[in-house]
Amino acid sequence: MIKGKGFALCLALVLLAVVSLEAHSRETELSAQAAKCLQCHAKKGIRATFAEDGESVPAQVNSAAFKDSVHGILDCTACHAAYRAEVHPKNRYRSREQFRAATTTACRGCHSNGQIRGNPIHANFLKRENEGEAPVCTDCHQAHSMSPVSGGKIFTNEKQYCMSCHRYQMEMVCRNKDKISLKVDLSELESFAHDKLRCSDCHFGFSQEEHPKRTFRSRRDYTVASSESCRRCHFDKYTKTLDSVHYAILSQGNLNAPVCNDCHGAHGIAHVSHTVKGRVLTTQKCRKCHPQVYEMYSNSVHGKALIDEQNQDVPICIDCHTTHDIQNPLTLEYHERIPQMCGNCHANPSVVMKYGLSTDVLKTYLADFHGVTLGFYKKQREKLYKPARPIAVCTDCHGTHSITGTGSSSSPTVKANLVKRCQKCHPDSNEKFPNAWLFHYKPSPSKHPLIFLLNAAYRIFLPIMIIGLILQVLLHVWRYAVNR
């Protein structure tokens, strides 16, 4: 009894399988006409030749792929309207252009403009078609292996999927008629820092399934908006930028303030480079918005060394201004930090010794009137008096971007400039006044001998005097003790 039931069940399953196989094969079966055409067109090496130039394109159709495609149920003549089994004109097309135009026309026999426009990517093509140039459908969609849009993923990786369109020259038009190229150079993308990322890692909201239509007011709007995607990974840098002067300007509504992409680019984001070439490139980024400053810098002792001598020791913009949290350099707080900034190199023997520069410059500045005062002003917070007028720091005498070598301190030009600088804060000072400053020299027998001698005299006299006085006290006490 049980055996009989089992057999019946097996039989039923086999029957079901056969029926469903039957149904499936029927569903994807080629039309009789297609089968007939494929008798020839499935053959390898078959080509169609254009009448005008003798150029040819492959006319072979992969029958299996065609069978699986959404168009597999169609008759060949549904698209190739000019052909019949009995009518098969030779050299039907004059040229490749005519052929391409004809294929688009064939597609649009079924796919109406309304349907095409429903997809934001295609809408753009329609617009461009009116202007005379647009890719034809078959550039992206393989004619004979056309798969369904959803569910039938034929791309194994997202980049490949996106690039199937974005390798072409196409544009997005902003509301103010700005045009933004949407063409992506894959080779550029892959040779830079983000080569391992997927497109949707930055272009979030986009995927193989979704491609939302976005319109921007202007090209600049688009750049500012796209820089937002960087913070998903680079949150530390992003938070730093929130403290920067650039962000402050941006938040006031000035979209010209630089955002991530302006300096780092979009698809061609480079790794941080500490080579001379990389440093020069960095200065070029700042130059885009600060050309006058760059001009001064490139003529300065630092700029010349960088550009002419490929010197890696000289500072570039970011060494003083930092990168992401760039501060307003006109504030008192920034001004107060300048000696330390210059000191980073100029008090570091390994950097400046080879150029014959003194490393005492920071020490001598900090130990003198201005340096000491500045040191205290930095410590004196709100409650204590702090003048609105900044105290002289390195850049006040040496210049900032246009900084030049000092040569010898006795050179008249340096001194003449110095008087002018002194007079800014000390209006009554005359040309003798700058000599009150020892020009960063430590007093020595050759430099400022008077100061050296006075110091030396006290250095000898003071200990002798103190030892004498202490001896007197000790002898006195000793004698007192002995007498008792």
Add this chain to the structure above:
Amino acid sequence: MKRNPAEGKRMIRRFSRLRIFEHWGIVLCTLILFATGLSQRFWNLDFSQWLILKMGGIDNVRWIHRYTGIFFSLGLILNVVVAVAGVVRGKWAPTMFITRKDFTDAVENLKYYFGLDDHPAKCDRYDYMEKFEYWTILMGGFLMILTGVVLWFPILVTKILPGEIIPAAKVLHSNEALLIFLINALWHIINAVFSPEVFPLDTSIFTGFISRERMAREHPIELAKLEEEVPAEPAAAGSGNPAGLPVATLGTSE
């Protein structure tokens, strides 16, 4: 001779009220000047920075220093004027002048300390150590005033003198300050507090009186002169300013 009833010892008037006042003045001035000045000289010490910030910041400290400097200068000038006037008018003898005897006294004292002599040098009103202190502070004080003015008005000074005067003045001002500080604050205080004869404190500059016993030991020549003259003018006894006693001499001995 004046007796101090509280002590029950024979006390002799040594300093007039003017000298006591002068001493207080110089104590206050130097305390403020050292606090505001040395903290600037040793600006990189944590203590100096703490002190300067407590005093209201570097600008405040500089102004306090300058104005105290004015008071100090006035005191110093007053001292010299009074001393010179007193000597010129014959009111008192120029006891603070350095003489040959001071050098021989110093040598004599050294001999005594090393046991080569059985008694210390016999000194007059001011011994050589007191004179040394007075003159270092008087001369140092004038140097401080001069260099202080240069540092206060560098622009004015460089209208006439070369610019290098300013750093030179700074070197002099800060080194001399250290010298005066060490002589005053260390040596003088050690002598006036820890010297076995006076410990715990030499009170003569505060009360104006010194014991006869100390006078006999430290200023025997003056005591001898004094006791010679006293019987001639007994009426002066008991007054705040005993006649014949050169209470105000050339300078103080703080």
